[in-house]
Amino acid sequence: MEVWRVLDTGLLTGAENITLDRVILDARAEGVIHNTFRFLRFNPPVALVGYHQSVEQEIRISYCLENNIDINRRITGGGAIYFSPEHLGWEVFATLDGVRFPYKVELLYRRLCNAAVKGLRKLGLKARFRPKNDIEIGHRKISGTGGTSTGGAFMFQGTLLVDLDVDKMLRALKVPVKKLSDKEVESLKERVTTIKWELGYTPSYEEIKKAILEGFSEEFQIKFVEGEITDFERTEFLSKLPYFSSNEWVYGIRPSGNQDNSLFTVRKTPGGLVKLALSVDVELNLITSAFITGDFFAYPPGIIYDLESSLKHIPLKLEEVSKALLNMRRREFQIPGVKINDFKLLFKEAIQRIKYTRYGLTLNEVNNLFFVNKDLDYFMVNGVDSLLLPYCSKLVGCDYRHREGCTLCGLCTVGDGYKLASKYNLKPFTIVNYEHLEEKLKELDETGSKGYIGCCCEPFYEKHQPDFEKFRTPGLLINIEQTTCYDLGLEKEAYKGRFESQTALNTSLLEKMLYLIFKHR
Known part of the structure; x- marks a missing residue:
């Protein structure tokens, strides 16, 4: 039975843990250490972006700074995650051999996650692997995974939710809220679970680690032996820690x-x-x-x-x-x-x-346009006949906030939208929830609409891009550049039409686009 080293590096900062990831992976690639299994934890809490992500786009930086939450960047890809001291991370450092550890990423993920699943089941958890890289219990995620490779060696890691402060995670990260549609769930709180939530108590870390190691031992016929960081790794760690602590690494140097x-x-x-x-x-x-x-x-x-x-x-x-x-x-x-x-x-x-x-559009204006099924040239030739406006831009407390119509009182930008609809002979719709949006898009398909113009925020478009495109009617959407339900972590309420804050339409761009469309026809 092959012998592997086991490391438990305890509670470290974000920069320290990321530095160790790089050091151990490189050391394995160079052949100066044997295959290694590492347990890790973070203190203080940390918001980690994936290797290819932008901190500014994925992390609420001001909240993290105000609440003593570290910010750092993983050497692996994937989405942003929140890692508190209660969470337990596990990592595998080994060489790809095409047999136990397949070269094909999807097969490697499955094999390694199945080992972790075996370990979790020893704790009485009904865990299972869900492609592409999640471990879940009853369709609720308990561990996300991911990896990277270099020089024939790979690192594969998982984040095990032992307990979780969901509200703090929602405020620290922007990414999970945007990913809700991908997971086909109603809210983030309903999508995740923890060991404590499932068992009703929290096993000791020693119990959890023992179970995980037994799962990997059974899956790969491995004998684990506790070890220490080598002198080579310690020297490399001290050398590389300043870089992985720097803004150059964390915030990226690519403009x-x-x-x-x-x-x-x-x-x-x-x-x-x-x-x-x-x-x-x-x-x-x-x-x-x-x-x-x-x-x-x-x-x-x-x-x-x-x-x-x-x-x-x-x-x-x-x-x-x-x-x-x-x-x-x-x-x-x-x-x-x-x-x-x-x-x-x-x-x-x-x-x-x-x-x-x-x-006559600036690049800034062009970047605030989203196209559904057709490009801008289509609308310049064929025009539009409908205007879709979000209820969240109506005045909070207005009698018309959750229904069609507008009194043109001047207290919100939707009134400006209705005036433009009248000027250009468009049929206006106030979209009050997601189901209502689908209903109206279906109606436009059935009536042979030539196209619609509307307003929505970028996160909503990103989330529902395929949903817009499944209807035939072409659409031109204008971005709402304000604090939205996604920024506040309230997209579940907005989905149901219960978001109680007010946004503002980009009426100047809406007016300009309508002018250009009808001018060129």
């Missing part, structure tokens, strides 16, 4: 550009959200830099950086981007659930957007 010279697109894939920001030189028609983020996993993670690098200072043309993607296809890599064509479609939309400036 995402600014609203004046950047193009933004997003695409929802089975592997997660993929977001693209292109910095461009309009006069020279060049891509100056590309920034690809999201909650996907990439193996090796450097493939994304390599793609970004290959796109610098090339002509702003789809055929040039296609060449870079073709070279990427020749490399050995895996991005589960995300295809090369998904990247191509992202770039295609971004490049298409710059052409819309010929209508």
Whole structure:
């Protein structure tokens, strides 16, 4: 039976734990240590973004700073997570052999998660693996997992929820709220569970660790022996800790550009959200830099950086981007659930957007437009006949907040929307909840609508992009750039039409778009 080292590094800071991840993985790749299993915990609590994510987009930075919550970046991909001292992390550091540890990522995930499942069942938990990378009990997530690899070695890690302060997690992170649609659940609180919630008590950490190790021992025929950090690892740790503590690592050194010279697109894939920001030189028609983020996993993670690098200072043309993607296809890599064509479609939309400036739009305005089924050129030719407005932009307490109509009292921006609907002979609808949205989109399909214009926030569009596209009617949506239900963690209430805060429509852009559409017809 093969002998593995077991480490329990106890409570460490975010930077210390991430540094150890890098050090142990590199040491295994270089062959200076044997296969290793590590248990880890964090103190103070930490909000961790995935390797490819932007801290500003995924973490509520001010809340974390005010509440002594560390912020750091994992060396693995995936989405943002909140890790409190109560949580227990587990990690596997080993070499890929094609047998016990398959080269194919999906098979590797399944095998390793099945080992963890065996361990959890020893605690009396009815755990099971749910692809692509979750362990759940009764359809409620108790452990998320993910990994990365280098030089033939891999690290695979899991976060085990022993107990959980859901409210604090919701306030620290932005990502989980956006991911609710992916998990097909009503709320985050109903989607997760913990060992304490399931058992009614909290086993000791020693009991939990013993069960997990027994699960892996049975699955892989391993004998675990407690060990220590080697002198080599300790030296590397002290050398690399300053970097993994730095803003350069945590916040990233890759510029995402600014609203004046950047193009933004997003695409929802089975592997997660993929977001693209292109910095461009309009006069020279060049891509100056590309920034690809999201909650996907990439193996090796450097493939994304390599793609970004290959796109610098090339002509702003789809055929040039296609060449870079073709070279990427020749490399050995895996991005589960995300295809090369998904990247191509992202770039295609971004490049298409710059052409819309010929209508007199700024790039900032173009970035605040979302298209459903058709591009802007379609609307310039065919026009629109309906206006969809969200109830959350109506005055709180208004008699018409949850029903059709508007008194044009001037106390909210929806009144401005209704005035524009009258000016351009559009039929206005106040969307009061998600089911009502589907009902109206179905109605537009059945009546042969040529298209609608509407307003919604970017998180809502990201979450429901496939839902909009399943209806035939083309749509043009304008972003609401304000604090929304997603920022406040209240999207469940909004889904049901119970969000009790007021947003404001971007009426200037709405008016401009209607003017342009009807001017060009």
